[in-house]
Amino acid sequence: MEASVHRLITSPFLGQYLVLRPGEGRGIGIPESRYEELRAAVADNRPAPLWLREAAAQAWQTVLPDSGLREVVLVRERSSYGYAKASWEINLGCDHDCGFCYLGEKRFEGLQWDDKVRLLTMLRDAGVLWLQITGGEALIDREFAAAYECATRLGMMIQISTNGSQLYKPRLQELFAGLRPYRLTVSLYGATGATYDSVTRNRGAFDRFTRGLDASREARLPVRLNIVVAEENAHEVDAMVRLAEDRWGFPYQVFTNMSPTINGEANPLASQAKKYMRARRVFNGCNAGHTFFHVDPHGVASICKIGRDPSVNLMAEGLAALPQLGSIAESLQLRTGGCSGCTKVGTCRTCRPLAKLYQEAGDNRSLYCQHGGYGS
Numbered sequence: 094m095e096a097s098v099h100r101l102i103t104s105p106f107l108g109q110y111l112v113l114r115p116g117e118g119r120g121i122g123i124p125e126s127r128y129e130e131l132r133a134a135v136a137d138n139r140p141a142p143l144w145l146r147e148a149a150a151q152a153w154q155t156v157l158p159d160s161g162l163r164e165v166v167l168v169r170e171r172s173s174y175g176y177a178k179a180s181w182e183i184n185l186g187c188d189h190d191c192g193f194c195y196l197g198e199k200r201f202e203g204l205q206w207d208d209k210v211r212l213l214t215m216l217r218d219a220g221v222l223w224l225q226i227t228g229g230e231a232l233i234d235r236e237f238a239a240a241y242e243c244a245t246r247l248g249m250m251i252q253i254s255t256n257g258s259q260l261y262k263p264r265l266q267e268l269f270a271g272l273r274p275y276r277l278t279v280s281l282y283g284a285t286g287a288t289y290d291s292v293t294r295n296r297g298a299f300d301r302f303t304r305g306l307d308a309s310r311e312a313r314l315p316v317r318l319n320i321v322v323a324e325e326n327a328h329e330v331d332a333m334v335r336l337a338e339d340r341w342g343f344p345y346q347v348f349t350n351m352s353p354t355i356n357g358e359a360n361p362l363a364s365q366a367k368k369y370m371r372a373r374r375v376f377n378g379c380n381a382g383h384t385f386f387h388v389d390p391h392g393v394a395s396i397c398k399i400g401r402d403p404s405v406n407l408m409a410e411g412l413a414a415l416p417q418l419g420s421i422a423e424s425l426q427l428r429t430g431g432c433s434g435c436t437k438v439g440t441c442r443t444c445r446p447l448a449k450l451y452q453e454a455g456d457n458r459s460l461y462c463q464h465g466g467y468g469s
């Protein structure tokens with residue numbers, strides 16, 4: 094990381110105030126008065142107050158310099174839009190071709206550089222503090238490193254979701270060593286070359302993947318593994334868990350339920366490992382469109398990755414159009430559980446956007462809403 098990148102961020106966050114350190118998932122809650130104190134201290138370039146020095150030392154073992162705070166703390170201003178989190182598909186293109194991919198057709202398309210910067214600046218101005226950069230495969234975008242650095246400099250805390258195929262490359266290890274994401278979420282698709290390469294339809298992929306994960310472990314990157322279980326690799330679940338625990342020691346989650354593609358195509362459902370199908374949690378409402386949203390590679394914002402319709406084109410309409418997501422979410426009754434008139438209200442395990450995809454895909458199982466009412 095270049096010396097001029099801030100060491101700390103102070104920011105509003107959903108009615109609270111935080112001090113954060115880029116690259117660290119844990120933050121410190123502070124009262125509004127201390128946020129204002131820091132804001133004034135940065136404006137006057139005064140040194141860090143004692144409480145901040147002590148808090149930074151305790152939370153992150155960081156010794157703050159004696160110099161003025163302007164180069165040390167980045168102040169995120171309050172945003173009237175009030176969003177806190179977003180996800181951004183920098184590009185849908187991917188170097189793998191998994192049969193269960195929920196993205197369907199993965200076209201390698203995205204914004205030109207100037208528009209990427211414009212979009213990231215809009216996300217900052219919308220109040221986004223926690224940003225997930227995803228794809229497709231985010232790390233194969235030629236402008237990933239520049240976009241990642243730009244988002245960090247704008248004061249967003251970055252999580253990267255990746256298939257891990259590029260992590261063996263020294264230039265990426267150098268990038269993350271200098272500018273740590275607070276989390277690197279890496280999908281795992283098999284425990285042997287035969288299975289992994291077959292699932293990803295990419296010869297030699299397992300070898301590159303394991304080299305990348307070994308390097309990430311060496312560099313102590315904050316990796317969290319998503320173990321993706323499908324019919325093709327279900328026989329290696331235990332071996333994948335052992336890789337996560339014994340070889341790398343990374344925390345992990347196991348994902349077993351396949352979803353239709355974002356366009357409502359059924360293809361991924363054929364990869365469902367039946368034995369591992371789990372009942373989803375009962376849907377109790379969600380804040381999609383109100384506190385978080387999703388942006389696709391063209392700068393089109395939607396309430397979340399699943400519910401992409403209706404949407405708002407930020408590049409054409411500008412940030413002022415973003416609050417429409419709140420009304421879109423309301424129209425889907427996400428905060429009340431949705432589906433008025435449906436007898437499953439209260440026990441339904443699927444939000445309406447996800448139910449719509451299952452319905453479009455022609456799937457008809459009992460784990461989710463059977464109500465035909467979405468959009469009807």
Ligand code: SF4
Nearest residue numbers: 187189190191194256
């Ligand atoms: S690695 Fe991920 S994005 Fe790429 S094809 Fe597989 S599931 Fe889809």
Ligand code: SF4
Nearest residue numbers: 379381397399444446
């Ligand atoms: S898929 Fe459903 S529960 Fe998940 S974020 Fe979107 S609306 Fe909310």
